């Protein structure tokens with residue numbers, strides 16, 4: 001049983017409902033003016049103007065295009081950070097609604113406009129409840145989630161996590177119906193690293209492969225053998241994805257080239273697997289190349305860390321949702337092989353990432369993220385505001 005609702009839960013819901021049209025308005029304003037990663041200047045200007053209307057906030061600018069707003073509650077308690085990403089994507093908006101993107105070739109095709117609007121809504125709502133609020137809430141409006149090296153790492157570098165006890169975030173998701181919410185224990189998103197592998201052989205005439213060391217042949221063996229890392233070197237319970245996505249070699253039909261260059265993406269859900277992957281790739285590549293008289297050079301670039309939810313924080317949120325937001329349904333979902341730079345924050349404090357259902361077949365809202373027709377059900381914004389506004393009372397109040 002979920003138990004009695006928190007005494008403030010109904011007030012939060014009523015305030016969130018009253019405020020909902022404003023939140024939708026903020027979202028649409030940002031949707032019309034999307035900005036690419038690391039360029040979110042107008043978005044930040046808009047958010048700062050809105051935040052200036054809220055009492056008792058302390059505003060900080062950790063980087064050019066990010067904002068941290070601090071709200072100190074009237075009661076003692078720990079510090080909870082709540083993060084929303086604010087950047088858009090290089091995609092031409094294909095929708096025909098009045099809030100479609102006004103910027104050619106740029107679009108909020110992942111829903112980050114909604115995240116920023118939800119967080120702004122919870123800033124307003126929690127400031128109205130400041131006297132009852134335990135501890136501090138730090139609202140992170142984060143730039144550049146969509147582009148490596150990501151805004152989260154930059155904000156961490158600027159010190160935003162100093163003194164933060166827990167952190168949460170949420171993403172609207174167009175594969176779950178509105179009214180559903182997912183907060184997993186453990187892995188939520190995969191890490192995303194990449195590699196470039198140069199195979200150094202010896203070129204020559206295509207008619208005389210015996211006098212060459214053919215890097216195309218060697219590269220092909222390496223591509224096939226890399227999957228042995230997944231199938232034969234990794235525990236079956238630890239998912240690992242190695243996708244070779246590039247293979248460049250040679251120009252002519254009758255020339256065996258000197259070298260070949262392979263590249264690809266490595267994704268997994270645990271730091272331990274992530275740490276082992278480069279060495280395993282190097283071992284396979286060196287071994288296969290050596291067997292054929294070739295050599296290899298590996299460049300391995302770390303990208304986003306996996307997002308691994310803390311079971312304590314995730315469990316507390318699920319319990320809170322069932323108790324305080326009974327209209328929402330807590331659902332199950334597998335971890336996603338996509339990546340998210342929220343993991344950078346989780347290296348510094350335990351936290352959890354929620355997925356808020358935002359699909360509505362009845363409204364024709366069912367396109368995937370990063371699609372030119374992407375949209376989300378704005379009813380989900382209400383759930384996001386409620387989640388963010390209830391969370392400090394549960395996570396800071398215990």
Ligand SMILES: [Zn+2]
Pocket residue numbers: 109110146369370
């Ligand atoms: Zn995205």
Ligand SMILES: [Zn+2]
Pocket residue numbers: 110111112145171
């Ligand atoms: Zn996203």
